[in-house]
Amino acid sequence: xxxxxxxxxxxxxxxxxxxxxxxxxxxxxxxxxxxxxxxxxxxxxxxxxxxxxxxxxxxxxxxxxxxxxxxxxxxxxxxxxxxxxxxxxxxxxxxxxxxxxxxxxxxxxxx
Amino acid sequence: xxxxxxxxxxxxxxxxxxxxxxxxxxxxxxxxxxxxxxxxxxxxxxxxxxxxxxxxxxxxxxxxxxxxxxxxxxxxxxxxxxxxxxxxxxxxxxxxxxxxxxxxxxxxxxxxxxxxx
Numbered sequence: 001x002x003x004x005x006x007x008x009x010x011x012x013x014x015x016x017x018x019x020x021x022x023x024x025x026x027x028x029x030x031x032x033x034x035x036x037x038x039x040x041x042x043x044x045x046x047x048x049x050x051x052x053x054x055x056x057x058x059x060x061x062x063x064x065x066x067x068x069x070x071x072x073x074x075x076x077x078x079x080x081x082x083x084x085x086x087x088x089x090x091x092x093x094x095x096x097x098x099x100x101x102x103x104x105x106x107x108x109x110x111x
Numbered sequence: 112x113x114x115x116x117x118x119x120x121x122x123x124x125x126x127x128x129x130x131x132x133x134x135x136x137x138x139x140x141x142x143x144x145x146x147x148x149x150x151x152x153x154x155x156x157x158x159x160x161x162x163x164x165x166x167x168x169x170x171x172x173x174x175x176x177x178x179x180x181x182x183x184x185x186x187x188x189x190x191x192x193x194x195x196x197x198x199x200x201x202x203x204x205x206x207x208x209x210x211x212x213x214x215x216x217x218x219x220x221x222x223x224x225x226x227x228x
Contacts, residue, residue, distance in 0.1 A: 031215060041200060043219035045219075048216040097167055098156035102153055103153050
């Protein structure tokens with residue numbers, strides 16, 4: 001099955017800093033999503049982005065499907081951005097609906 | 112839109128007991144998923160329903176696990192003869208089916224944290 005790897009595993013930022021999180025996947029995908037898991041465990045869907053670029057406020061994401069990676073950009077970070085960011089992908093042409101998650105990037109934004 | 116609701120929020124049980132969790136998806140979402148998450152890891156897929164039909168199951172889903180979605184609305188996940196290795200967060204997600212596209216954005220509930228003593 002598809003492998004999803006995220007980097008870095010841990011990241012500490014000062015409030016106001018920018019960051020880039022990376023997600024590599026091993027096979028062609030027809031679904032790729034980014035999630036934020038807050039300190040209370042709730043998974044929030046940030047982007048559905050199997051290809052191309054999207055922006056939502058201070059967050060943006062780019063997926064280069066042909067090179068099998070996706071990037072999540074966080075600008076002007078705030079303490080509320082802290083938590084774990086997950087990338088999840090679904091392999092194309094398998095007929096399966098399961099999303100495979102990476103191990104996440106744990107982000108801590110310090111005031 | 113009240114979001115995906117899961118009950119109970121926490122469950123503590125003794126090894127060997129049976130437990131059942133409930134998930135109420137967002138109304139009109141005909142796709143429903145169960146995932147399991149252990150500490151420090153990403154969620155792992157368990158099973159998928161489209162309406163009342165269970166269409167996909169992971170190899171992780173042993174014979175002790177069973178899931179149902181009898182009327183295509185809420186779903187239950189039962190674990191029989193629980194083991195300490197079953198301790199995890201059990202997450203439910205739902206999504207709408209958009210005809211003619213693979214566009215599918217998942218919405219997760221807050222999960223049920225299971226502790227097996």
